[in-house]
Amino acid sequence: MSPLLRRGAEESAATADEPAGVAPRRPPAGVLRRERRALLKARELRLRDLGGLLVEMYRRGGFRDDLLAEGCADVVGIDARLAEIDELLQTRRNAPRCECGAPILRRSHFCPNCGRPLPAGAAAAAHGDDTVIEPAPAEDR
Numbered sequence: 001m002s003p004l005l006r007r008g009a010e011e012s013a014a015t016a017d018e019p020a021g022v023a024p025r026r027p028p029a030g031v032l033r034r035e036r037r038a039l040l041k042a043r044e045l046r047l048r049d050l051g052g053l054l055v056e057m058y059r060r061g062g063f064r065d066d067l068l069a070e071g072c073a074d075v076v077g078i079d080a081r082l083a084e085i086d087e088l089l090q091t092r093r094n095a096p097r098c099e100c101g102a103p104i105l106r107r108s109h110f111c112p113n114c115g116r117p118l119p120a121g122a123a124a125a126a127h128g129d130d131t132v133i134e135p136a137p138a139e140d141r
Contacts, residue, residue: 026088036085043078046071 027035050071057063095103102113110117 029089032085032089036082036089039078039082039085043075043082046075046078050075 050068053067053071057068090103097103098111098114098116098118100111100114100116102111104118105112108118
């Protein structure tokens with residue numbers, strides 16, 4: 001198991017000791033983005049290692065399923081943590097969402113994911129877009 005996955009497992013074990021009914025604190029967005037970058041690099045390296053391992057196994061004419069399964073499990077674990085981080089970063093924004101779960105963009109009339117028409121002003125009201133445009137004051141000459 002990779003060191004990043006071990007650290008994530010240790011953190012989840014530490015949060016299991018918290019009393020029931022207490023929501024765990026979410027890490028700051030900067031920490032989440034930093035961890036996301038590190039996980040993306042680790043994922044890329046792991047995928048390269050898996051590719052090299054597969055080519056070497058092909059050259060030698062023997063495949064070891066246990067080695068491939070272990071490497072794939074690491075990549076799947078990294079992908080799961082990346083999905084958690086993306087969800088934490090998205091919920092932090094409190095963006096309104098469509099029925100399909102996609103975030104609704106400001107002033108959009110249709111969902112960018114499923115194409116459903118949105119109620120008029122739903123995105124603007126949910127984003128708190130209360131911009132009032134007033135005419136400029138008349139100049140006295």
